[in-house]
Amino acid sequence: MVRFSVLTIFPETLEAAFSASLLGKARERGVVDIETIDIRQYAAGPHLMTDDAPFGGGAGMVMKPEPIVAAIEAVVGARKHRGTYGRKEGAGAGAGAEAGVGAGAEAGVGADAGKRARVILLSPGGKRFTQEMAKELARERHLVFVCGRYEGVDDRVRAHFVDDEVSIGDYVLGGGEAAAWVVVEAVARLVPGVVGNAASIDSESFVEGLLEYPQYTRPRVFRGRAVPDVLVSGDHAAIAKWRREAQIARTKAERADLYARWIAKCGKD
Numbered sequence: 001m002v003r004f005s006v007l008t009i010f011p012e013t014l015e016a017a018f019s020a021s022l023l024g025k026a027r028e029r030g031v032v033d034i035e036t037i038d039i040r041q042y043a044a045g046p047h048l049m050t051d052d053a054p055f056g057g058g059a060g061m062v063m064k065p066e067p068i069v070a071a072i073e074a075v076v077g078a079r080k081h082r083g084t085y086g087r088k089e090g091a092g093a094g095a096g097a098e099a100g101v102g103a104g105a106e107a108g109v110g111a112d113a114g115k116r117a118r119v120i121l122l123s124p125g126g127k128r129f130t131q132e133m134a135k136e137l138a139r140e141r142h143l144v145f146v147c148g149r150y151e152g153v154d155d156r157v158r159a160h161f162v163d164d165e166v167s168i169g170d171y172v173l174g175g176g177e178a179a180a181w182v183v184v185e186a187v188a189r190l191v192p193g194v195v196g197n198a199a200s201i202d203s204e205s206f207v208e209g210l211l212e213y214p215q216y217t218r219p220r221v222f223r224g225r226a227v228p229d230v231l232v233s234g235d236h237a238a239i240a241k242w243r244r245e246a247q248i249a250r251t252k253a254e255r256a257d258l259y260a261r262w263i264a265k266c267g268k269d
């Protein structure tokens with residue numbers, strides 16, 4: 001069982017994402033626990049403000065640190081998450097890279113590090129999310145995601161109150177919510193019991209370093225385009241060989257970067 005806590009100013013947006021399909025079923029079956037927490041609940045003042053104008057001036061608003069940190073502390077409870085207070089003071093800008101996911105796992109203090117919450121700030125400045133990272137996160141007990149708005153989160157949150165900073169790619173989102181959906185789904189489906197057929201996980205793209213082979217279903221001929229004959233031949237060895245070759249050809253054509261890495265790892269096929 002992995003617990004996911006997602007801190008956001010738009011809980012209803014994410015609730016919809018987490019209630020449907022794979023994640024909704026996994027939640028119902030009790031193999032994952034996914035909660036959305038409204039950061040505004042932890043805001044103070046008559047207007048429950050979660051953002052404010054930036055010191056130094058400039059456009060846009062910055063998310064205030066108090067509600068976010070109060071929400072993190074409320075969800076993490078008495079068990080202090082490992083990164084808070086554990087990161088070097090004055091690490092400042094650029095600390096994100098060295099404190100990225102991966103480093104975080106080793107940095108976990110003591111043997112029970114894995115039992116503590118791991119707090120992840122979703123922001124475009126973070127370390128790029130990958131399948132490798134998803135695998136690592138799926139081994140945690142409690143993941144806490146903080147969704148920032150694009151304009152920014154007070155940098156003291158990033159520097160001192162989270163363990164890792166993660167981005168899903170080099171493009172701009174208005175906020176971390178869509179990224180939280182991506183990361184939670186990618187991680188949750190690696191939690192044992194979430195995906196029915198574990199074999200389907202092992203053979204997936206990126207797990208092995210190759211794209212997947214093409215899949216077809218009925219009808220055998222669709223608008224004049226037939227399914228490859230070998231797939232209806234009943235010859236399982238021939239089908240396996242065809243699929244392997246298709247994987248390699250596809251990866252070479254579509255993802256030269258993955259192909260180069262795969263060749264370096266496996267020699268040649």
Ligand code: 6GU
Nearest residue numbers: 122123168169173175179
């Ligand atoms: Cl995690 N947040 C935002 N706001 N934009 C992003 C992102 C995250 N990852 C890519 N772009």
